[in-house]
Amino acid sequence: MKTIxxxxxxxxxxxxxxxxxxxxxxxxxxxMRNVEKAKDFAGMxxxxxxxxDITNEEQIKTTVAxxxxxxxxxxxxxxxAYGAIGPLEGMSQAQIAQVVDTNLLGAIRVTQAFIPHFRERKSGLFINVTSMAGFLTFPFASIYSAVKFGLQGWSEGMNYELAPFGIRIKTVAPGYIKTEFGSNTLIVPAEPYKPMMDRFLSVIADPALAQQGSTAEDIAAVVYEAATDGKDRVHYVAGKDAHMLHDRRLAIGAEAAIKEIAQQFLG
Ligand SMILES: NC(=O)c1ccc[n+]([C@@H]2O[C@H](COP(=O)([O-])OP(=O)(O)OC[C@H]3O[C@@H](n4cnc5c(N)ncnc54)[C@H](OP(=O)(O)O)[C@@H]3O)[C@@H](O)[C@H]2O)c1
Structure with a gap:
């Protein structure tokens, strides 16, 4: 029986x-951080x-052991991971550091803790959930993107040193997923940016945009594919919206894609 x-x-x-x-x-x-939230797994x-908690080094050691x-x-x-939206000017250093600590360093810490185990067994696969915000950018998501771009690049780069030991790292980059993510997202307002941010928030609240998104089950199926297809492949894009934006950026180039996103979200 396999274990994940x-x-x-x-x-x-x-x-x-x-x-x-x-x-x-x-x-x-x-x-999970709070195991009382595991009620739905009772009987499985x-x-x-x-x-x-992936920001807690000691707990990582104990739990991985x-x-x-x-x-x-x-x-x-x-x-x-969790989301962060808002102009950089309005974010405190502590808020920025917390996003990096959780969304990037958290995955790096957990990976580092498992490498010796995978090296001893001469096989193992890490799958890192990134985001479409890890290969393109949106207004007011610069810190989230910095971290998800970082996770994409770090994951890709790690393959060079791990492949000789039979270990691989893949990424799954989803588009919008209908989950608790929105309510768990840190939203930081800053007065001079209010009209722009109001416009941005009204565009992302459009139900038509959400309709192009995926369910958690859709994206879990892509994770399952990455876990089981046996392919020597690093990056997987997940969800119709992520595929559309990914292909569009490749087709028209990054510069034109940035202008299109500015037009769509900021008018
Ligand atoms: N939803 C989207 O639109 C979307 C799009 C692209 C990528 N993603 C990515 O998909 C992944 C899953 O997000 P989701 O949509 O399923 O959001 P979600 O429903 O908010 O789930 C996020 C999970 O991360 C946990 N978490 C947050 N900080 C943690 C920490 N320090 N230690 C351990 N667990 C922590 C939360 O646990 P608690 O219950 O303890 O808070 C929760 O279980 C994330 O990597 C996210 O960046 C999401």
Whole structure:
């Protein structure tokens, strides 16, 4: 039986991934900050719930050791993250550092903790959930994009040093997913930017835009594909909207794509 270790499984994509891998016969180690949120996994016999805040180095050590103690791990899915929207001028250094600490350093820490285990067993796969904001940008999401671009680049680069040991890293870059993400997003207003930000927020609140998005189950299916297709491939784009924007940027070039996004979101 194969085992996957997943971060951020209390809601959204992480939770859907637990359900999908479990229904396909996997043992799932579902980690979350607050294990009281694991009620929906009650009665799922091959799900082990462990506590994990990916910003907590000590807890990473303990939880990874416990997970490895249960048996060999095949895949680590770095999923946990949260959104951040707002002009840079309005963000405190602490808010910026927290986004980097969670969304980038969190995945790096968990990966580093598992590398010795994967190296000893001469195989293993890391799948990092990035975003379409990891290959293109939107207004007021500069810090989120900085971190997701970073995660894309870091994941790609890690393959050079890990491949000789039979270890690989893949990314899954989703478009909009209907999850708790919006309500968990840090939104930072700043007065001089208010008219621009109001315009941006009204465009992203348009139900037509949300309709192009995906369910958590749709994106979990792409994660499952990346986990099981055996392909020597690094990047996976997930969701109709992400594919559309990805292909458009390739077709017209980054400069023209940036202008199109400015027009669409800021008018
Ligand atoms: N939703 C979208 O539109 C969208 C688009 C592109 C990419 N993504 C990416 O998809 C992934 C999953 O997001 P989602 O849409 O499923 O959002 P979500 O429903 O808000 O789930 C995020 C999960 O991350 C957890 N988390 C946050 N900070 C954590 C920390 N320090 N340690 C451990 N867990 C932490 C949350 O746990 P708590 O319950 O403890 O807060 C929650 O379980 C993220 O990487 C996100 O960036 C989402």
């Amino acid at each position: 270790f997943i971060t951020g499984t209390s809601s959204g994509l992480g939770k859907a991934a637990v359900q999908l891998f479990h229904s396909n016969g996997w043992h799932v180690i579902a980690t 016999e091959r799900v082990t719930v462990l506590p994990l 416990k997970a490895i103690g249960l048996g060999s791990i095949d895949i680590v899915l770095n999923n946990a």
